[in-house]
Amino acid sequence: MSQDERIGKATFTRRDALKFAGAAGVMAALPWSGLPEADAAAPVLKGPQAGGFYRFTIGEIEAIVISDGGLSFQPIQPTWAPEASKEELDGILRSAFLPTDRLTLEVNTLLLKIGGELVLVDTGAGGLFGPTLGKQRERLSAAGVQPGQVTAVVITHAHGDHFGGLLDSAGKPVFPNASYFASKTEVDYWTGPDPDMSKLRLPEENKKVFAANAKRYLGAIKDRLTPVSAGQKILPGMEVLSAPGHTPGHIALLVSSGKEALLNSADTVHHHVLMFAHPEWTSAFDSDPTMGAKTRRKLLDRAATDGLRVLGYHLPFPGIGHVRTAKGGGFKWIPEPWNWTS
Numbered sequence: 116m117s118q119d120e121r122i123g124k125a126t127f128t129r130r131d132a133l134k135f136a137g138a139a140g141v142m143a144a145l146p147w148s149g150l151p152e153a154d155a156a157a158p159v160l161k162g163p164q165a166g167g168f169y170r171f172t173i174g175e176i177e178a179i180v181i182s183d184g185g186l187s188f189q190p191i192q193p194t195w196a197p198e199a200s201k202e203e204l205d206g207i208l209r210s211a212f213l214p215t216d217r218l219t220l221e222v223n224t225l226l227l228k229i230g231g232e233l234v235l236v237d238t239g240a241g242g243l244f245g246p247t248l249g250k251q252r253e254r255l256s257a258a259g260v261q262p263g264q265v266t267a268v269v270i271t272h273a274h275g276d277h278f279g280g281l282l283d284s285a286g287k288p289v290f291p292n293a294s295y296f297a298s299k300t301e302v303d304y305w306t307g308p309d310p311d312m313s314k315l316r317l318p319e320e321n322k323k324v325f326a327a328n329a330k331r332y333l334g335a336i337k338d339r340l341t342p343v344s345a346g347q348k349i350l351p352g353m354e355v356l357s358a359p360g361h362t363p364g365h366i367a368l369l370v371s372s373g374k375e376a377l378l379n380s381a382d383t384v385h386h387h388v389l390m391f392a393h394p395e396w397t398s399a400f401d402s403d404p405t406m407g408a409k410t411r412r413k414l415l416d417r418a419a420t421d422g423l424r425v426l427g428y429h430l431p432f433p434g435i436g437h438v439r440t441a442k443g444g445g446f447k448w449i450p451e452p453w454n455w456t457s
């Protein structure tokens with residue numbers, strides 16, 4: 116082996132490149148050929164992710180998934196899948212090429228234009244969950260939408276990562292012209308005197324914060340809040356589906372126009388691998404884990420049987436795809452490729 120061969124790529128010089136290209140003309144086409152050999156000021160590539168939004172349609176309905184950001188949980192257990200043995204959990208994560216020490220969830224809020232209404236489904240975390248979340252407002256703006264133009268906001272359930280964007284840092288409503296919708300069961304539960312949080316597997320301190328935030332945020336919009344129930348249409352083409360368990364009044368939404376439909380599953384299924392493979396695996400954030408698992412299986416079954424297009428709030432951005440049944444009684448998430456022409 117020659118000295119040059121041993122050195123290899125690490126010392127591949129401009130002279131070597133010329134030799135390789137065989138002609139100065141070819142060299143001129145190389146992107147770095149005009150740069151000094153050393154000391155080119157390379158930009159810093161590390162930093163926060165940019166994230167963004169994704170436009171699509173449901174029949175006549177124009178839609179945008181607005182990413183609020185993402186959040187990692189470390190360690191995974193006991194917050195997620197406490198029922199799983201460590202070996203089985205690690206095995207499933209490894210088989211999906213995912214790290215075994217953390218679980219990353221995204222936050223996909225949805226904006227719909229139905230007739231003359233601009234409807235937002237969930238508002239992200241606002242300032243409640245730290246710097247990797249709370250991006251909805253700036254991304255709405257990047258998509259050309261100002262908060263004052265939003266005419267309706269649907270809150271699928273009263274957890275901070277869904278309602279945190281309702282209020283700004285001064286406690287003022289971010290969407291001043293909107294009407295608000297949430298399930299009657301959910302509103303009654305959180306605004307009642309003593310919400311039963313006995314099945315939540317969280318420290319008592321966290322439960323208190325959950326309850327206090329829900330009361331505060333729901334309280335701030337109560338004058339313009341319409342409680343809704345399963346089967347009700349919030350707007351033409353937007354039907355409320357009961358999906359209890361994650362919270363008592365957790366709802367999903369079936370959005371349809373013409374022959375097309377989208378099932379906004381909200382927090383029925385939090386992770387694109389774990390809870391599809393094992394719908395019986397739950398989360399410490401579930402108000403009633405057993406009921407949550409039952410709801411998850413029912414909704415995933417329906418999505419798989421009917422071939423429904425699904426949006427998952429916490430699935431990898433933009434969180435749109437389909438569900439199919441899998442060996443062993445579970446399901447598989449099939450993400451939809453981006454459509455660059457819509």
Ligand SMILES: [Zn+2]
Binds near residue numbers: 274382
């Ligand atoms: Zn959530």
